[in-house]
Amino acid sequence: MASVSVMTIVDFKNEESLPSLRLSLFTETSSDVQRAKKIRAVSNETGLSWMCSDLVKFNEGSKKSWAGYANIVPAEGSLIPEGNWSVYYTDCAEESWEGTFTVKYNADYLQKHAGDFPDCINSSNTEKIAVYSAEGKLIYFGEKKKTWTDISKVKNDIKAAVKYRICYFISTENVMILMPEQGEKENTLPE
DSSP: OOEEEEEEEEEOSSSSSOOEEEEEEEEEESSOGGGEEEEEEEETTTOOEEEEOSOEEEEETTTEEEEEEEEEOOOTTOOOOOEEEEEEEEETTOOEEEEEEEEOOOGGGGGOOGGGTTTTOOSOOEEEEEEEOTTOOEEEEEOOOTTOSSHHHHHHHOTTOOEEEEEEEETTTTEEEEOOOEETTOOOOOO
């Protein structure tokens, strides 16, 4: 295992409900990513652990390979523990590697509604946009162009665009806040 990439995700399904919380955890592998078998993440403070065996595997160009899981969720009624974590990567030959990462987020965000954002974010953040096809496939993630004032203008640049989500990335905590999905019935994107 060459490195660990972790993101805490605060996910709003709609305007009325409180968000859900999950971790996205990927390990950069130094060997063939297809040999990745499982990843175990352990909170060093609480001892709680998550075993991920249904791994997503992909190559980033010709240089990097990643294996991981994007839906590590806490037990109902609890939070993902903050602090230091250990991660254990195991391949098909039962060879194992260990790494570490830190989880930090503002738990107050979990008591907010989508309409409270981005005003309630107390630290520097970057606004992004995620654009999806009719099949729900992510087809663009990045900066929102100034010309994208409504979904029809997004479609001028990305023909297959049907839905989008505004996302706020807080780099100091490695947190991504996903706003509710918007579709063709919506007239404008937030400025």
